[in-house]
Amino acid sequence: MTAPDAVTAPERIVVIGASLAGLRAAEALRDEGFTGELTLIGDEPYAPYDRPPLSKAVLSGWLSTDHTELPRLRDIDARWLLGTPAGSLDTDTRTVTLADGRQVGYDRLLIATGTRSRPWPAERGGALHGVHLLRSRDDADRLRTALVAGPERVLVIGAGFTGGEVASVCRDLGLEVTVTQRSGAPLASALGGVIGGAAARWYRDAGVDLRLGTTVHALEGDADGRLRRAVLSDGTVVAAEVAVVAAGALANTEWLAGSGLAADARGVACDAYCRALTDDGTPLADVFVAGDIARWPHPLYPGQLLRLDHWDNAVAQSRTAAHNMTHPPHEHRGHRPLPAFWSNQFGMNLKCLGLPALADQVVVTQGALDQRQFVAAYGQRGRLVAVVAVDAPRVLDGYGALIEAQGPFPPVLNATDGPDRLEPLDAGFPRTAPAAVSRIADPSAGHLPAPSTPLDPPAPPIQSTPSAESTPSTVSTPSVPSVLAGHE
Numbered sequence: 214m215t216a217p218d219a220v221t222a223p224e225r226i227v228v229i230g231a232s233l234a235g236l237r238a239a240e241a242l243r244d245e246g247f248t249g250e251l252t253l254i255g256d257e258p259y260a261p262y263d264r265p266p267l268s269k270a271v272l273s274g275w276l277s278t279d280h281t282e283l284p285r286l287r288d289i290d291a292r293w294l295l296g297t298p299a300g301s302l303d304t305d306t307r308t309v310t311l312a313d314g315r316q317v318g319y320d321r322l323l324i325a326t327g328t329r330s331r332p333w334p335a336e337r338g339g340a341l342h343g344v345h346l347l348r349s350r351d352d353a354d355r356l357r358t359a360l361v362a363g364p365e366r367v368l369v370i371g372a373g374f375t376g377g378e379v380a381s382v383c384r385d386l387g388l389e390v391t392v393t394q395r396s397g398a399p400l401a402s403a404l405g406g407v408i409g410g411a412a413a414r415w416y417r418d419a420g421v422d423l424r425l426g427t428t429v430h431a432l433e434g435d436a437d438g439r440l441r442r443a444v445l446s447d448g449t450v451v452a453a454e455v456a457v458v459a460a461g462a463l464a465n466t467e468w469l470a471g472s473g474l475a476a477d478a479r480g481v482a483c484d485a486y487c488r489a490l491t492d493d494g495t496p497l498a499d500v501f502v503a504g505d506i507a508r509w510p511h512p513l514y515p516g517q518l519l520r521l522d523h524w525d526n527a528v529a530q531s532r533t534a535a536h537n538m539t540h541p542p543h544e545h546r547g548h549r550p551l552p553a554f555w556s557n558q559f560g561m562n563l564k565c566l567g568l569p570a571l572a573d574q575v576v577v578t579q580g581a582l583d584q585r586q587f588v589a590a591y592g593q594r595g596r597l598v599a600v601v602a603v604d605a606p607r608v609l610d611g612y613g614a615l616i617e618a619q620g621p622f623p624p625v626l627n628a629t630d631g632p633d634r635l636e637p638l639d640a641g642f643p644r645t646a647p648a649a650v651s652r653i654a655d656p657s658a659g660h661l662p663a664p665s666t667p668l669d670p671p672a673p674p675i676q677s678t679p680s681a682e683s684t685p686s687t688v689s690t691p692s693v694p695s696v697l698a699g700h701e
């Protein structure tokens with residue numbers, strides 16, 4: 214491994230992954246005063262674009278993918294190497310080798326290669342024409358074309374956020390939709406069974422054929438290899454020409470094999486200062502991580518590494534990484550944002566702060582569950598850990614301060630539109646995998662095809678509690694469980 218060289222000002226910075234985190238990091242590097250050579254390497258052929266509209270405005274036809282390009286916040290004077298993936302990393306020689314053999318040297322490296330949708334297994338029909346994923350603008354273009362063609366029915370596998378957004382758009386387009394969900398409610402692994410129960414009503418009121426407690430055994434096609442039907446775990450058969458697989462995400466870490474970094478399908482482990490960790494938990498001084506791919510210790514959620522597949526986190530973490538890449542360690546900043554995400558589906562806006570999936574209880578604090586406008590607070594052992602607002606985004610700031618202060622649960626609010634008495638309920642999270650709590654991208658929680666085949670190793674017990682307030686020289690990453698919170 215490279216000897217730490219955290220003090221020398223970098224002359225060459227390379228960013229791998231030219232999307233939200235990569236672009237915002239590049240801009241922040243220039244804001245921080247970096248004047249050296251800046252290179253962005255991305256496997257997609259496009260300039261950085263925004264993904265949230267893909268499952269919303271793009272699918273519904275309001276926006277074309279040509280108009281999803283991310284706004285530029287400043288000139289970054291960078292060399293762009295697009296259309297070719299990074300193939301390997303040598304941290305000793307500080308060299309990235311691209312898949313086409315080109316080599317790029319660096320003084321500081323940022324890893325921002327994000328995640329991808331978990332594919333449907335080919336042996337269960339994943340290669341059939343009509344089976345779609347939704348991660349990239351090419352995916353969105355293909356799916357939009359398939360929806361515009363007017364299929365008789367669309368099957369959505371997984372009722373997480375992406376699945377709900379796709380189902381919602383399909384209904385807006387007048388298409389019949391069946392959604393399968395392994396657990397007992399939509400969004401159950403993200404928001405728990407109580408709020409998921411309310412979400413089930415949104416689906417059904419919109420005319421979605423929602424199959425809960427159900428998985429897809431196989432997708433079947435015709436002689437031309439076109440999707441025709443899905444065989445479900447309860448033995449029923451659903452005829453569908455289009456299927457959208459929204460069943461979790463995998464981190465894009467394959468290119469880091471052999472690099473000595475603590476990287477696997479869950480992401481790349483880093484410390485609170487975004488410095489990549491080696492296999493033995495040592496932070497590297499010259500390799501940083503940001504965005505969907507990063508797993509790091511957060512002081513509000515000790516005992517696990519957090520991965521947040523959320524837009525806000527990608528922006529915030531890229532800025533923290535950029536600062537730390539251009540400053541000596543004593544000026545480093547810890548990355549400790551309050552997790553935040555949003556979704557739009559079935560005519561409503563959902564906004565969430567904190568990590569609901571950690572909660573044991575939930576209580577409605579404003580509005581009512583059977584209304585389409587309410588706020589619910591989540592508690593873990595008497596501490597407020599999260600809040601979700603349905604069509605009430607403006608009330609969230611006050612809750613955010615309470616979560617950061619680790620305020621009491623149930624919260625003391627005296628909201629004028631609150632119930633007379635707060636009545637906490639069991640939050641109803643599926644507890645299928647120890648400590649692998651997830652909003653959406655938890656591969657163990659949702660909607661995957663083979664119940665008997667674990668797709669991830671079970672999370673081992675918590676053995677260490679790294680804190681973002683200290684600067685651990687090592688973090689035993691293999692032994693630290695994950696909290697994965699994503700958009701699928």
Ligand SMILES: Cc1cc2nc3c(=O)[nH]c(=O)nc-3n(C[C@H](O)[C@H](O)[C@H](O)COP(=O)(O)OP(=O)(O)OC[C@H]3O[C@@H](n4cnc5c(N)ncnc54)[C@H](O)[C@@H]3O)c2cc1C
Pocket residue numbers: 229230231232233234235254255256257263264265266267268297298299300325326327328347348349375465468503504505506521522523524525527553554555556557700
């Ligand atoms: C359909 C959809 C809807 C979403 N909606 C919301 C939402 O409503 N709210 C919200 O908070 N979040 C949402 N998200 C999540 C949000 O878009 C992500 O958190 C954000 O894109 C993360 O940015 P990133 O740069 O870390 O990763 P990415 O955007 O995934 O970018 C990583 C880039 O690296 C590239 N790459 C991968 N491997 C290599 C390699 N070896 N070499 C070079 N490049 C490589 C990838 O192709 C990609 O271009 C949504 C995501 C999707 C897919």
